[in-house]
């Protein structure tokens with residue numbers, strides 16, 4: 001199983017940086033030179049500054065139109081770099097990490113996603129994006145709505161992380177971001193680490209690709225971990241992994257089409273009866289009724305770890321809030337614009353054509369009349 005993580009914009013490259021720390025292949029792309037330099041783990045030759053001609057290396061200030069333009073202009077450079085990283089061994093999944101509310105990531109990600117789908121039709125393109133906080137105002141919400149719309153037509157799945165779930169954590173925003181970035185990397189990395197690994201019942205790359213190939217709908221990754229000695233009911237722990245609000249997306253999991261559950265831990269805790277009870281429950285709960293599973297008994301393990309992936313989700317309050325807010329704003333903005341235009345028409349109606357007020361015939365092609373001469377002539381005409 002080969003994954004390439006591509007971070008776009010500040011949020012996306014920070015997440016890619018953490019993936020780099022845990023030894024994933026990564027690439028960082030940004031319009032801001034400063035933000036690229038700030039990264040700690042992505043190797044320098046895997047950092048690409050785009051749109052320098054438009055932005056001077058200073059970011060696009062939450063304007064996704066500029067983010068899109070920057071990616072379009074430097075797409076050949078980006079695709080060449082990706083080609084050189086990939087070499088001759090196929091990539092199973094490109095994970096594109098970004099923030100929905102900014103400009104570089106929101107504008108650039110759909111452009112790159114489309115190019116990757118075209119160039120590598122057998123690989124999946126999965127977007128992992130952070131949804132803006134409501135307090136950030138209307139612009140990030142609109143950026144998010146535009147990008148959701150675009151990506152839903154291109155990406156195979158969109159793993160959306162709702163930053164609003166950070167509220168109430170008590171952390172300042174930088175720490176809250178760090179925590180959520182860490183969590184998402186931990187979950188995806190744990191899941192990928194279990195694919196193609198020998199186990200009781202194993203998950204392979206084609207299972208994961210099947211689950212994530214979900215026509216641009218939403219996906220969410222759940223997680224639960226406990227010390228083996230403290231697990232009273234494994235079935236309860238598995239259910240907790242997709243029930244708890246740690247999913248970071250307000251979503252109705254019953255609307256999911258596919259699911260995948262991977263359980264890793266000491267063999268004495270991984271009891272088949274418990275696992276099947278939880279899987280039956282989950283299979284009956286989701287609409288698509290298809291759950292892939294992998295059990296990985298490991299005598300060296302002291303903890304039990306459960307990673308759950310649910311995909312094909314179309315019923316999510318987090319997403320609905322963004323789309324409805326953006327749509328309402330767009331409609332009221334269009335109404336206000338029409339009113340302003342009709343008020344302008346009303347105000348200016350009835351004005352004469354001021355050209356008629358000035359005498360014609362004094363302007364000759366190619367020459368300018370002498371203003372003093374014209375004034376003298378007009379005075380003479382008046383006196384006569």
Ligand SMILES: Nc1nc2c(ncn2[C@@H]2O[C@H](COP(=O)(O)OP(=O)(O)OP(=O)(O)O)[C@@H](O)[C@H]2O)c(=O)[nH]1
Nearest residue numbers: 009010011059060061062099101102103104105132
């Ligand atoms: N989860 C998470 N969200 C982040 C982080 N940094 C920024 N965001 C969110 O991402 C959005 C801003 O995206 P950025 O990545 O900063 O913007 P950008 O893509 O670099 O675009 P420009 O700054 O406009 O050039 C906001 O809605 C933030 O809430 C982060 O580290 N983690």
